[in-house]
Amino acid sequence: MTISEETRDLWKKVKDNSSVLKSCAVHNFGRVEIKSILVDPKLKCTLCGGEMRVMVISHYVDGYRAAGGKIKDIIDSPFFGEDR
Numbered sequence: 001m002t003i004s005e006e007t008r009d010l011w012k013k014v015k016d017n018s019s020v021l022k023s024c025a026v027h028n029f030g031r032v033e034i035k036s037i038l039v040d041p042k043l044k045c046t047l048c049g050g051e052m053r054v055m056v057i058s059h060y061v062d063g064y065r066a067a068g069g070k071i072k073d074i075i076d077s078p079f080f081g082e083d084r
């Protein structure tokens, strides 16, 4: 089986994005208006430039909050709820 150049390019983008995301201490996606999660849009971190899908960010926010962090440190959007 051979891998197409398109697949190889896509895999490189995925790995590059993953490396960028791992280099960032705490992502910040700024003020975001999310109208629907049906399309699960990608958002770009204002600090590292890495991209994450909203549903992945949702899990990231949950983990950050569980560790005592504030949602607003990561994203400013009513979609993710309020800090307690």
Ligand SMILES: [Zn+2]
Residues within 6 Å of the ligand: 021, 024, 025, 026, 027, 028, 045, 046, 047, 048, 049, 050
């Ligand atoms: Zn980041």
